[in-house]
Amino acid sequence: MSRLTFLSLFLLSAFSAAGQEHTFTPRILPPDFNQDREQQMMRSYLREKAHKHFHNRRKKLEQLDTPEKIAAYQAELRAFFRETVDLDSFPQSPLSPQVTGILERDGYRVEKVLFESQPGFHVSANLYLPEGNGPFPGILHPCGHSENGKAYESYQLANQLLVKNGFAVLCYDPIGQGERKQLLNEKGAGLLKSTSEHQILGRAPVLLGRGLAGYMIHDGIRALDYLASRPEVDSERLGCTGNSGGGNMTAFLMALDPRIKAAAPGCFITTLKIKNERPGPGDPEQILFSQIAAGLDHPDFAIIRAPKPTLILAATNDFVPIEGTWDAFRQAKRIYGNLGYPERIDLIEANEKHGYSRLLREGAARFFSRWLQDRNTEIIEPDSLQPEKEEDLLASPKGQVLSLPEERSLFDLNAAYATHLKKNREAKWNSMSLEEKRSTIRKLLNIEDIKLTQTPIARRDLPPHHSTSIIKAGRLTLPRLDITRPDGKKEATYLVLDDRGIPAAYKSYQQSLDAHDITQVSFIDLCDIGETKTSNWRFYGADWAISLMLGESFLKYRVEEILAIARAESGKPLHLFATGELAPAVLHAAVLEPDLFSSITLHKSIHSWEDLMRKSDPTPDTHTVVHGILHHYDLPDLKELIPCPLTQLQ
Structure with missing residues (x-):
């Protein structure tokens, strides 16, 4: 033998x-x-x-004392960021948008929208449009980790507050949330919670050199493309805000897409040194390959875009460490100051738990009013705002885009790109x-x-x-x-x-x-x-x-x-x-x-x-x-x- x-x-x-x-x-x-x-x-x-x-990154940051040094630092990190999620590999295909329904409300309307960020890969969204003559400044609102995505109560209230103050708002479902669940049960509903689904979805894209962040960033850029394409929207006055996972996407998008003139990420910005310990590294879409080695930390998402207006939204009792948030703000504030625009970055800390709380919603609305409407006004959220029922905001016929004819899942996209890579690498x-x-x-x-x-x-x-x-x-x-x-x-x-x-x-x-x-x-x-x-x-x-x-x-x-x-x-x-x-x-x-x-x-x-x-x-x-x-x-x-x-x- x-x-x-x-x-x-x-x-x-x-x-x-x-x-x-x-x-x-x-x-x-x-x-x-x-x-x-x-x-x-x-x-x-x-x-x-x-x-x-x-330590090496902080030493490098201390040396950024001239506009020329800052510009070189920004260009280096922006190029790294694009490369580490292989952003240029994603297709720039037709959006093929559809408006599947409209809700008429007092002073505004809500359009239920579907568009394709990649061929056969639909994004479900709600577009809030004010009454009156536009074009209006537009706000992109990526959602945090809510199971019902764009229908989450505090996100609806943020959208309603903004639209009632003259902003067009596009709030869309991220992959794995709302109408975009990638794993369905026998009844056609989501099988897992969004964070659990993201853990599964986050593995294969790393092998492809994209990461889940790459797919989600591409979705966000295409969502901004759609928002800017609407005749009711002034494409020169675009902003972005989101909370938690939406704050994550806001931070990424505001660093990468120069069209975003004003940005307000919520309940996300801190420092990796603290966050990796408490509560620990984030979901897969928050993880960027080699970002620590390259010196790309949370403050850099604001620094890369300096001196464009940025408002950090934070909560005192958040599991996102508030001491890291203030450290990140201070790092970015010094760079804005060195560029001569210290007033263009600010921070609001609400004495609340993790979430897009009322104080943060009001602060974001005032911030966007100042920088995108050129007006300083006290905006108070009225108690009369009422969230819609989730089913009334659905853009797809059955409540999940995977039920659409010939719809492709993220698994399908991964497999197709893996086949493409195999053909290219074999020779x-x-x-x-x-x-x-x-x-x-x-x-x-x-x-x-x-x-x-x-x-x-x-x-x-x-x-x-x-x-x-x-x-x-x-x-x-x-x-x-x-x-x-x-x-x-x-x-x-x-x-x-x-x-x-x-x-x-x-x-x-x-x-x-x-x-x-x-x-x-x-x-x-x-x-x-x-x-x-x-x-x-x-x-x-x-x-x-x-x-x-x-x-x-x-x-x-x-x-x-x-x-x-x-x-x-x-x-x-x-x-x-x-x-x-x-x-x-x-x-x-x-x-x-x-x-x-x-x-x-x-x-x-x-x-x-x-x-x-x-x-x-x-x-x-x-x-x-x-x-x-x-x-x-x-x-x-x-x-x-x-x-x-x-x-x-x-």
């Missing part, structure tokens, strides 16, 4: 033994390891990296030599050689022939469990990298080990696996989101660890088995240094990154995702380069 077949049988029988009870539960790292949520290993590791960049990849491919992989992932040391840990509770040790891989700590049979020749090592962690893996394999002639098996938890796993302090994958903002990936960290571990085996044959999210890291390591591995077996692993374009699982595979990797290669391209026997078990 071949060694590969033998190993595969061993591993299959190991999984059949999963769940059986064993008296020994391997816990290798100290009891207090990762117990302090603030000082968990990966949080601390990523924090240290991020804080160096934050280039196939023309490369093996060394060129390895060099490309190292460069894309920024693979570095890390030092590895291993310290044995003496324990009295170990079963016979068991030993434990702690590995220091670079600045990270990894646990290791070895089982060595005294009667066997130590001619090879079987290394198990199980994404469930060592305790679960040990329970699965221990009985099978006794039944087969395996002389040495080693179990190691790579970073963010098993004992090293980060307890969620925001949402699943928050640490991955920070690595993404650093311009890095967990795939990079794990490939570096595998290579360091394999090199330390001193030339003995190494048979490697990996499960789930660790399999892609193993493939990369085997391509980069194939002489280190005698055989590889993968279990329950994804076949390709392209397969993720349509997956709607809530969490699996997130830590395998690398920004823009499908512009260059996919996992099947790597499998073809591995010379040792490779088995994939399902």
Whole structure:
């Protein structure tokens, strides 16, 4: 029987033994390891990296004391911003707008609107138009994370206040909210809450080099295109405001689209240094690849547009840290002052919780009146304003745009763009030599050689022939469990990298080990696996989101660890088995240094990154995702380069 077949049988029988009870539960790292949520290993590791960049950015900001220096800073960050979401890759296709209904109200009307931000990809919106002769200044209003999108009460009240004061307002549903749910149940209604849906939708676009932010920014720009196209609207007097997720989109759009003359982002602006800790990194549409490394922080969304008028809307009791908001405001205020226009940026802090509260709505209306209507007036929201029923504001016949004929979902757009990238990359990849491919992989992932040391840990509770040790891989700590049979020749090592962690893996394999002639098996938890796993302090994958903002990936960290571990085996044959999210890291390591591995077996692993374009699982595979990797290669391209026997078990 071949060694590969033998190993595969061993591993299959190991999984059949999963769940059986064993008296020994391997816990290798100290009891207090990762117990302090603030000082968990990966949080601390990523924090240290991020804080160096934050420090360098502040030093750079202090040197912006002339209009010329500021202009160069603005141009650099604006160019980076456009590139990191691949904004130029989105189609500039016809909007094909439709007005599907009109509500006539006292002093204004509401048009129910559909338009296509991409072919077959509809945006649902309400356009509020004042009575009288235009053209009126226009306000774009992207929604925050409301389940009913544009029908959310405080957003309706903001729109009504603005339209009654002479503004045309376009309030639209973001992807995953209101009428634009991308996951529907059997009744045709939204399957998940908006934030949960965004977590799922946010994975595949990263592989495409766009991120969910790219799609949402493009939607916002096309919404502004539609607003500006209306004859009732003065395209030279455009503003933008939104709260929470809408504040996020307002901040992004006001930095990127020069047509926005005045902007009021609400309950979003703070600093990443504080926000990454409390409450943690935002939803996927808030995450920009390499933004921390590039020096793009929240204050920069205002700085990039300086000296255009900007009003930061904030709440005292917000989960968005208010101290960070004031720090961000002060940073931007200094730049506006250095340009000679300190009065063009301001901040309103309402003694409220997170939300587009009345004081913020009134402050935004006064701000837009000043800068887009050239009038200073006290605007008070009347108590008579009444929100419409949600069903009366629906723009699509069945309340969800996915029910429209030939409508495309975000999953469809992802898959189509992935197919486009595959056609473009294949010729280039196939023309490369093996060394060129390895060099490309190292460069894309920024693979570095890390030092590895291993310290044995003496324990009295170990079963016979068991030993434990702690590995220091670079600045990270990894646990290791070895089982060595005294009667066997130590001619090879079987290394198990199980994404469930060592305790679960040990329970699965221990009985099978006794039944087969395996002389040495080693179990190691790579970073963010098993004992090293980060307890969620925001949402699943928050640490991955920070690595993404650093311009890095967990795939990079794990490939570096595998290579360091394999090199330390001193030339003995190494048979490697990996499960789930660790399999892609193993493939990369085997391509980069194939002489280190005698055989590889993968279990329950994804076949390709392209397969993720349509997956709607809530969490699996997130830590395998690398920004823009499908512009260059996919996992099947790597499998073809591995010379040792490779088995994939399902």
